[in-house]
Amino acid sequence: MSSLGALIIVLAILMTIIGGETGIRSFFSVLINSLLLVLVAMLISWGLSIPIITAIFVPLKLATIIFLGTHDYTVAKNSFYASLIVLSLVSVLILGIQYLAQAAGLGPEAGEILLGHSQMPGISYGQIAVTVAIFSALGAVAEAAVSMSSGILELKKAKPDITEEQLMKSGAAIGYDVLGTAMNTIIYGMFGSFLSLFLWYYRLHYSFGEVINDKLFVNEALIIMYSLLGVLLTVPLATFLLAKGMSRQSEAKNGNEKTRDQEL
Incomplete structure (x- = not known):
């Protein structure tokens, strides 16, 4: 084995x-x-088609991550909708920034590995870079959405009479902790995976300008920024959607109880 x-x-x-x-x-x-x-x-x-594959597999992966990894349907549903909305917004940003950055493709560090091989495989490096960025941000966004939804739902269960305004304030307090841990996880994950590349830069005496213009570094840094931005958008959106949904459920429940009392 x-x-x-x-x-x-x-x-x-x-x-x-x-x-x-x-x-x-x-x-x-x-x-x-x-x-x-x-x-x-x-x-x-x-x-x-890479865009079609991305459009199909992003919601499919979100559904797999959230619905299979969460025991509560309310948490899963709210997290899925919040994640899908945030990823749609972030995807638009990714398309624009990837076009402006022009950092797709293979960097000079891969020259020796690909020596003798064609670097023109017949597919768009730009579209692949967009797909990689979206899938990389997907995990961080889904995790933040589930964390926020779970915390708010447990708070609502503990205090059924809590108002929507109080729920939003409590969600903001929970969001501060979620943001801190999520951002540290993303940033230190980047440094951990790119430690060997940083050593490469240091041993070859790359200047600061060469580092920030290197394709591998730029792509990784952009992915980190997309993930951080996705988490930042997910925290308030997940709180808002769940708080509104619970308020509507409470209003509907109270309305049904009043109707039942009137009938009696």
Whole structure:
């Protein structure tokens, strides 16, 4: 058995012990999303339209991440809608910035690896860069949406009489903590994955101008910014959607109770 297979088994066992039914569903969510990413890569390599593939698989991956990884339907539904709206807005921004940055494609660091191979595979590097950026931001946005929705719903369950205004204020307080942890996770994840590249820059005596104009660095930095912006938009939007939805449910419930009392 390979090391990867052993780690997958250990992960499955621990998620089952700690999370129970939700842990099992989350584990299968990870597996399904990994298979979806492989399928996306295969479809792109076969020459299918990259924008169409992205438009199909973004909501599909969101649904898999959120609905399989969340035990409460209200949390899942609110998180899905908030994430989809935010990703739609961020996607427009990604299209504009990727066009202005012109950082798609292979950098000089890949020259030796690709020596003797064609660097023109017949697909658009620009469209691939947009798809990669959207999928990279997707995970951070979905995580922030689920965290906010879960916290607000638990608060509503603990205090059923809480007003919409109080719920929004409490959501803002929860959002500060979610923002802090999410941003640290994103930034330190970037430094962890790019440590070898930073060593490359240092040992080859790259100037500051060369670093900030390097394709690999620019693409990674842009992805970090998209993810941070997505989290920033998700926190207030998820709070607003869930607070409004709960207010409507409370009003409908009170209206039904008054109608029932009048009938009696």
